[in-house]
Amino acid sequence: MRSAAAAIAWELRQRHRWGLIAVAGYLIVLAAIKLVVVSRGIDIKFDSAATFALGVAVPSSAYFTYFIAIFTFGLDGDLAARQSMYPARMFTRPVSTTLLAGLPMLLGGIAAAALWTVARALALWPASSIEVPVIWPGILAVVLLAWAQALTWMPYGLPGARVFAVVLWLTTIDAIVILALHFEASEAVMAAFLLPQIPLAYLVARYAVARARNGDVPDWSGGFTWLARLGGVSGVRERFRSPARAQAWFEWRLSGKSLPVWVAIVLPFELLLFWVVGTSKVLLLKFVLGVLFTPIIIATFAAATVSTPGVNVDDSRGLPPFIATRPATNAQLIAAKLKTTLASTALAWLLVLVAIPIALQWSGVMPLALERSRRFAEVVGTPRAVVFLLLVVMAFIASTWKQLVQTLYIGLTGRAGLIKGSIFVTLTLLTLIGPAVEWIIETRRVGTLWNALPTIVAVLVGLKMSAAVWIATRLYRSRLVSDRTLVMGAACWSAAVFALYGVLVWMLDTPHIPRYLLMLLAILAIPLARLSAAPLSLAWNRHR
Amino acid sequence: MPESVIHVSDLTRRFGATTALASVNLDLPRGAVYGLVGANAAGKTTLIRHILGLLRAERGTVRVFGLDPVDDPVSVLSRIGYLSEENDLPGWMRVNELVRYSRAFYPKWDDAYAEELRQAFALDLTAKIKHLSKGQKARMGLLVALAYRPELLVLDEPSSGLDPIVRRDILGAVIRTIADEGRTVLFSSHLLDEVEAVADHVIMISHGRIVLSGPLSVIKESHRVDGRVPSLAEIFVARAGEPAPTAQG
Numbered sequence: 073m074r075s076a077a078a079a080i081a082w083e084l085r086q087r088h089r090w091g092l093i094a095v096a097g098y099l100i101v102l103a104a105i106k107l108v109v110v111s112r113g114i115d116i117k118f119d120s121a122a123t124f125a126l127g128v129a130v131p132s133s134a135y136f137t138y139f140i141a142i143f144t145f146g147l148d149g150d151l152a153a154r155q156s157m158y159p160a161r162m163f164t165r166p167v168s169t170t171l172l173a174g175l176p177m178l179l180g181g182i183a184a185a186a187l188w189t190v191a192r193a194l195a196l197w198p199a200s201s202i203e204v205p206v207i208w209p210g211i212l213a214v215v216l217l218a219w220a221q222a223l224t225w226m227p228y229g230l231p232g233a234r235v236f237a238v239v240l241w242l243t244t245i246d247a248i249v250i251l252a253l254h255f256e257a258s259e260a261v262m263a264a265f266l267l268p269q270i271p272l273a274y275l276v277a278r279y280a281v282a283r284a285r286n287g288d289v290p291d292w293s294g295g296f297t298w299l300a301r302l303g304g305v306s307g308v309r310e311r312f313r314s315p316a317r318a319q320a321w322f323e324w325r326l327s328g329k330s331l332p333v334w335v336a337i338v339l340p341f342e343l344l345l346f347w348v349v350g351t352s353k354v355l356l357l358k359f360v361l362g363v364l365f366t367p368i369i370i371a372t373f374a375a376a377t378v379s380t381p382g383v384n385v386d387d388s389r390g391l392p393p394f395i396a397t398r399p400a401t402n403a404q405l406i407a408a409k410l411k412t413t414l415a416s417t418a419l420a421w422l423l424v425l426v427a428i429p430i431a432l433q434w435s436g437v438m439p440l441a442l443e444r445s446r447r448f449a450e451v452v453g454t455p456r457a458v459v460f461l462l463l464v465v466m467a468f469i470a471s472t473w474k475q476l477v478q479t480l481y482i483g484l485t486g487r488a489g490l491i492k493g494s495i496f497v498t499l500t501l502l503t504l505i506g507p508a509v510e511w512i513i514e515t516r517r518v519g520t521l522w523n524a525l526p527t528i529v530a531v532l533v534g535l536k537m538s539a540a541v542w543i544a545t546r547l548y549r550s551r552l553v554s555d556r557t558l559v560m561g562a563a564c565w566s567a568a569v570f571a572l573y574g575v576l577v578w579m580l581d582t583p584h585i586p587r588y589l590l591m592l593l594a595i596l597a598i599p600l601a602r603l604s605a606a607p608l609s610l611a612w613n614r615h616r
Numbered sequence: 617m618p619e620s621v622i623h624v625s626d627l628t629r630r631f632g633a634t635t636a637l638a639s640v641n642l643d644l645p646r647g648a649v650y651g652l653v654g655a656n657a658a659g660k661t662t663l664i665r666h667i668l669g670l671l672r673a674e675r676g677t678v679r680v681f682g683l684d685p686v687d688d689p690v691s692v693l694s695r696i697g698y699l700s701e702e703n704d705l706p707g708w709m710r711v712n713e714l715v716r717y718s719r720a721f722y723p724k725w726d727d728a729y730a731e732e733l734r735q736a737f738a739l740d741l742t743a744k745i746k747h748l749s750k751g752q753k754a755r756m757g758l759l760v761a762l763a764y765r766p767e768l769l770v771l772d773e774p775s776s777g778l779d780p781i782v783r784r785d786i787l788g789a790v791i792r793t794i795a796d797e798g799r800t801v802l803f804s805s806h807l808l809d810e811v812e813a814v815a816d817h818v819i820m821i822s823h824g825r826i827v828l829s830g831p832l833s834v835i836k837e838s839h840r841v842d843g844r845v846p847s848l849a850e851i852f853v854a855r856a857g858e859p860a861p862t863a864q865g
Binding site: 315 | 668670671672687689690691692694696698700702704706709716717719720722
């Protein structure tokens with residue numbers, strides 16, 4: 073190696089060579105197809121937005137996500153940890169902080185810009201009528217990557233803060249860009265908005281790496297002890313009455329606070345929007361729904377801290393001996409996690425449900441909300457309206473808890489490959505959803521899809537129940553949970569399914585939706601297989 | 617014949633192409649100090665992790681107090697005190713919180729003994745674990761491992777990287793444990809002079825095989841050269857370097 077910079081670049085390339093080869097391979101194949109088609113003058117019109125999206129934009133988006141993962145060093149660390157994700161091993165190298173921060177940003181920027189340039193070139197066909205901008209999407213890719221790097225490398229004072237900061241900031245930039253597109257901003261305006269952000273992101277990244285290099289990790293947990301006390305689980309001064317209580321306290325301190333703390337931070341900003349509602353019922357409904365969805369969205373990210381099996385959230389994913397040698401069964405360790413998630417969800421929703429009426433009252437839009445409720449009650453009847461509102465709130469609360477626990481079975485395996493693979497699959501599926509929906513609508517297949525819905529749902533139910541039976545058999549044979557717990561779990565699940573089915577039948581009493589479909593939907597909605605697999609995952613991690 | 621605390625039979629473990637343990641057989645009767653010695657990557661930690669149930673036996677069996685540590689972790693682990701080289705105590709806890717948390721898992725936790733150890737180790741109750749020095753963390757780990765007077769104390773390279781004063785505390789803990797009748801210590805270390813100072817029995821492991829196992833005095837006598845009794849370090853260099861002829865040398 074002729075220089076330190078070349079050595080760092082080589083390490084990055086060598087470490088991810090197979091992924092990079094896959095990206096290059098895909099683009100080469102696409103280019104070869106285009107060359108053959110264009111050179112032979114074959115008349116193909118790639119003017120459908122869906123074809124464009126599925127053929128080029130979707131894979132390019134997936135590759136861009138992959139680039140974010142590798143150039144932020146996101147595959148090496150724990151997103152939920154307070155410590156910087158910049159690899160600590162690189163801090164001892166005799167190179168400047170400027171190089172440590174700047175080089176991955178430069179390489180990432182070149183890769184992102186090149187990806188856009190190639191993707192654009194491949195997407196445009198001679199007979200195509202699609203207008204694709206030349207520069208600004210490439211700059212946007214560089215900017216998003218640069219900010220992702222800066223915010224990922226920054227040390228934070230609370231577990232999970234990194235996820236929140238990255239998502240919030242990148243979404244804000246995206247929102248501004250979408251707004252600019254809505255107002256048909258020119259390429260020059262877009263570039264003028266985006267370009268200055270690159271040096272800004274670099275300065276933040278350099279500051280982040282410098283702090284991390286000095287071992288500077290802030291601790292903001294002291295500012296939230298009041299919230300922990302409010303939860304009633306922390307601050308225990310007397311001895312624990314049982315190992316289960318001790319473990320629940322441990323889990324609360326490790327990860328339970330994340331959700332209520334983040335909800336408490338975000339909530340005031342959202343509630344401020346009530347002051348701009350005026351007399352708009354639509355705005356009021358949108359803002360209230362936004363507030364109600366907040367715990368669910370935050371829970372999606374907080375789930376990463378819940379499923380971290382480590383003692384400190386910056387630990388590697390493997391179960392540390394301190395926890396693995398606790399004289400507690402795997403089921404007891406899981407039970408403590410589940411209890412903590414229940415407490416966490418309850419506290420987060422207590423905050424939301426107390427704050428909404430107060431904000432409505434103080435902002436002066438309470439009469440508007442009451443009027444809206446009264447009208448709804450007049451249409452459907454007061455008892456039905458009350459029950460409906462209660463069910464909606466319960467559904468939101470249940471969804472929040474579900475978000476917290478549904479990935480436990482992956483996180484608790486402690487297998488980095490499996491965890492990162494599942495994140496990649498999830499991101500890929502999320503990327504595909506938009507174009508897939510667009511394709512279904514454009515090709516007028518909604519009716520076909522609706523007709524096939526019972527079959528699709530039945531297949532999914534079949535898969536879910538098969539997985540559940542397999543997991544139950546494994547749990548029974550491995551004696552990870554007692555027979556009584558298995559039977560009780562099955563009974564509780566069945567009761568929940570029937571209760572949800574009853575509610576669905578009561579609410580959607582229409583001949584257009586067959587009742588068996590409602591039953592299938594109820595079976596799909598209540599967590600079973602993934603939750604039951606958590607003790608197996610923990611055992612797989614604990615007794616390797 | 618005293619009852620076995622640890623019984624390992626034909627234990628084999630592979631990590632990919634590497635054989636970490638190859639047909640290991642071990643029987644440790646109650647009431648003695650066993651020094652587990654071996655070079656780096658010899659298989660000491662892998663053996664200890666099997667005894668704790670953190671690794672599942674691929675082939676062979678592991679029994680601790682007559683129980684399978686994987687199938688019955690509660691019964692086994694509640695009787696073992698364990699201190700690892702990694703010392704992965706939760707940094708966010710304070711000393712008093714760690715004591716309170718750990719106490720909940722061990723019905724035989726002795727508050728007076730825990731306090732005695734805390735004072736002897738000069739640990740501040742309100743200090744956060746992450747703010748303790750490496751030596752203080754080792755002492756904290758020792759406190760938590762000893763305070764319920766475990767029947768079996770397992771120390772995995774506890775002295776590694778520590779100063780002589782902390783090492784003295786650890787040896788003192790071993791001696792204290794032996795003083796309680798019927799208790800057993802399994803002590804893995806690179807520091808052979810320490811092992812020699814406290815161990816009754818030595819188990820030497822090399823390339824995943826036990827090459828030497830027996831009472832220290834017998835081993836030293838059997839390696840006498842020209843009338844001189846060699847040190848454990850000399851025996852280690854002589855035996856660990858040569859290929860293992862049998863599973864139990």
